[in-house]
Amino acid sequence: MAMNKHTDPEPWEVIESRYLHKEPWLTMRKDSVRLPNGKNIDDFYVWEYPPWLNVIAITQNDEIVLIRQYRHGIGKVSFELPAGVHDKPGETLLDAAKRELLEETGYGGGTWTKWMELSANPALQTNITHTFLATGVSKISTQKLDETEEITVHPMTSQELAALVEQGEIIQALHAAPIIKYLCSRQSQPGEHSP
Known part of the structure; x- marks a missing residue:
């Protein structure tokens, strides 16, 4: 347009x-x-706010790595993408995303590409959320959580992920949008395992 x-x-x-x-x-x-x-x-x-990051991590078995954690603002536990904040001096956005995925899930490696940029509220907030797509990741470590984090890891198929979206289980809008884009890209490329 x-x-x-x-x-x-x-x-x-x-x-x-x-x-x-x-x-x-x-x-x-x-x-x-x-x-x-x-x-x-x-x-x-x-x-x-500093930039925010999240990762759509696809395993070598074509599963998407999700996490569950408690969010005090809404008082609920929910499914999310591995995510974090770009707040370490000298660290690139990509390096921060790789670090967050490894710390929260123990997954790493694979091929990484920039997937999407979003604003939570462009009228009132200054920051951008940067989503990365990581394909071919594998479990290479244990979680390395902060003392205030309590996160469980949930690899799932794209069909299971689509069902979560349809049932309203992905309520974090900055995570739902890149997930929906990913699921749509899979539908537009039948027979392929990654967009």
Whole structure:
């Protein structure tokens, strides 16, 4: 689809910006902005986060590696992709994704490609979630969890994964979207084990 960038809305001008709270897991700033039409918004709140990462890991047996963990915000345990935060200086996004997969599941190796970029809330958050597709991974280690993590590992077939999506068991939107893209890519390439 062709887009005419000359008709796109213009960016807002930041008049003033100040931090209300600045911690590694919660950084919020208050911007005063001027819109292209001349109107001002004096209190636009923005949440700053480092980049987030998640991995669609496909084993040598063509199983997808999912995890289950408790999420305190919603008070439930749910299925998710292995995931984490890019917060180590000097580490690439790819290296961080490989580290997170290994730490959370014990799986590693394989062939890695960039799969998808998403924003949890582009209106209010600054960060992007980077999804990687890792094919041909294998169990090479035990889990190396942080002391606050309690994660179980669940390899499953694409049919089992599709059933979870259909039943609403993948409720993390930043994980559901790349999974749905992966499942759709398999349908569009019949007879192949990876997209």
